[in-house]
Amino acid sequence: MKDDVVLKLKMGDTSAFEKVYNDFFKKIYQFVFFKVNNPSKAEDICSEVFLRFVKFVHNNDVDNVSAILYRIARNLIIDDSRKNKEDLVGDENMELIKDSNELNFDDKYINNESLFLALSNLKDDYRDIIVMYHINEMSLKDIADVFGKTQGATKTMLSRAMGQIRESFPQM
């Protein structure tokens, strides 16, 4: 069935592209939002991700749709952050991060804001893998395809990323 979708995409079947859009747009938006923390910036990048996806499918072989979308998204975010570094983390949160000299939160105060800040403070790959695995519920195989690693190496990276974010909450 997966092959059927890829075949339809290669044939330019709009219903197959619509399915990809419906299945992935919200996930890609969440993924981008965690990195740019700005709704309008996230919308712009997401929109561009899907336009580039169309061109990619037109000109290249497609094997893993989700991996391609996430790869495009990661590249666009990197391009964007190069152009405009201050947008990578929203001004408001940057202030909060500066205020908290060390990102140590007491267990009872773990809330969405502190978790978001802790995620923002992780290095890019660690944040990406946590968002992809725990928030976007991607399989390890798909994540491995995005990073171009083996599943074993991806699992190790996820474990390290979780260890890193936990260090922000020493009371746990």
Place this chain on the structure above:
Amino acid sequence: MNEKEFISKIKSLKSDIIINDSFFDSNKEKFLNCVSSEFNKKEVNIKSSNVAGFISLINRFKIPGFAFGASAFVFVTFGLTVSAALRSLPGDPLYSFKISMENTRVAMAFDDEKSVNLQVEFAGNRIDELSMVLKSDKANKNKLATDLVNKIDTDLSAMPNRVVALNKNKKSLESTAKGFDNKINEYSAKLKNASNVASDAGMGDLTKDIDLAYIKGNSVSVKTLNIVIQNIDSSINNDVLKKDIIDRVEKKVDNIKNVVDSTAKSVANNDGNDIINQSPVIDDGENKNINTNINTNGGGSTLAEQLQDMKEELQKAKIGLASADMASVINNVDKSLNNTIISTTPIAPIIPTTTVITPVNTNNTGEKDKKDDVKMQFESGVGYGLIHNDYEIESLWSNGE
């Protein structure tokens, strides 16, 4: 906080990130336009590269050019025709070619499972076409959309019988029913969108038809899942499969509940008259109003309550997973949903009529007469959906009426 709680905290972050629905829709349109323009370019590229390829072959093998010219023309023309047909909509000249291609693919499927999967996929094509027709500026789009909804309805209704045909192979039966169920979740979202578009365009009857197709799709999925659970090998511990099926059935009841709730709200907003939350009434021919408690095990008197009862029953079944009553719970839900479809039809106000709708006397009336009575009520629009409990709704399904 342990690892599990911490992870669930992380997962909860996604609820904070909400995408703007209007952006989602407008960007989808932009995206699909980009697909069309990008792949139209591709067709031109194929054409030019093919021509170049043929010219080089002619030069290489010194074969008469006209023969290759003719072949190339046929090849490119056929390719372009297929490509255009795949994107055609009802009313377009190539649409019948598209349907013929689909029928050919079904006929040439290697096995029954592949054939059923293709039919499910093609039912999805009709739903996609419905969305596109509604967004199009075709003059007769109301009729085209109504025809499509009828086709969707018929295709989905035929599914249980097709799944039964796979009964010889339990694995195949299970995977097909689950695959169909997954598709129904996807199709439900599309039908909901189509219903919203029709409703915004003031196509009241079409909106009702789409909502009914939505409910029928979900109900048919329960029916196919029921076939799986009836065929579970009791000598093997299948608790995981049973739980999965109950979860799926629960989701279908939720889907129906959502559409019933939203319709009730819209009716209440428009007319100040919340039909769904009223007990349906029937004119029994003696100008007496009779409450029709649709046959559910919970015995609730409104649709919303009855659906809630079904959900609670499913949850109880999940808790008592080892119980042998599992199959009968799903069976009850299946039958209740069949009745729900009938009783959901009067989303439009129930207008007391002077026409007598005679409840069927199961002792004296033949099967054919019963079906004709039901059909008559549907077709005439009289007593829209007011089916007496004695009707055997089962016969409606099996005959695809």
